Amino acid sequence: MKGNNNVLLQKVTGMLGGTFVVRQVKGQVVISIRPQKRKSPTDHQLKTKARFGQAVDYSKAQMANPAMKELYATGVNDRLTSPYSVAVTDYLKAPEIREINTMGYSGRIGDEIRIFAVDDFRIQWVTVEIYDADGVQIESGEAQTNVMYSWIYEARVNNPHPTGSRIVVRAADIPGNVTEKMLVISPTPNKVQPDLAN
Numbered sequence: 001m002k003g004n005n006n007v008l009l010q011k012v013t014g015m016l017g018g019t020f021v022v023r024q025v026k027g028q029v030v031i032s033i034r035p036q037k038r039k040s041p042t043d044h045q046l047k048t049k050a051r052f053g054q055a056v057d058y059s060k061a062q063m064a065n066p067a068m069k070e071l072y073a074t075g076v077n078d079r080l081t082s083p084y085s086v087a088v089t090d091y092l093k094a095p096e097i098r099e100i101n102t103m104g105y106s107g108r109i110g111d112e113i114r115i116f117a118v119d120d121f122r123i124q125w126v127t128v129e130i131y132d133a134d135g136v137q138i139e140s141g142e143a144q145t146n147v148m149y150s151w152i153y154e155a156r157v158n159n160p161h162p163t164g165s166r167i168v169v170r171a172a173d174i175p176g177n178v179t180e181k182m183l184v185i186s187p188t189p190n191k192v193q194p195d196l197a198n
Contacts, residue, residue, distance in 0.1 A: 108158035133164030
């Protein structure tokens, strides 16, 4: 706001009432709202900015690889309109393990554990580790994809006491984001177990 007829303000400069700033510009009195100080970014904001920069670097590297650029082109849609944006999003979003199903597992060789895992682009691999109730690892290996989002792990070692055993599942995407979830087998293992947090 400008003005040059206010006698009281003609010789005033600086802060006024802690809210306004008064300046003299070419013979006119200029009153403006006090600028707010910029807050220092939080640790979360700094980490988010750094991770986005890593995602940009990752995407640029994939676009320089014709095969990877073609692969990410398959993910283009109305929201992600270029292979570049698909790759950036893929880097920023880790896979999600939605369900670990032990209905087919009772501790015998050949029993199946089913995993329902999703990713914004593609799951690269899923692994399963089985530990007994004392925490000793019984076996581990890669699950095999069955249909979209569904993976099956076939037991290779007998587990005579499955109750209390821990099933640890990890899922990874192309950029290398890894998600881990675990469940403990209940006394009734032939039941779909709840999707437990880490």
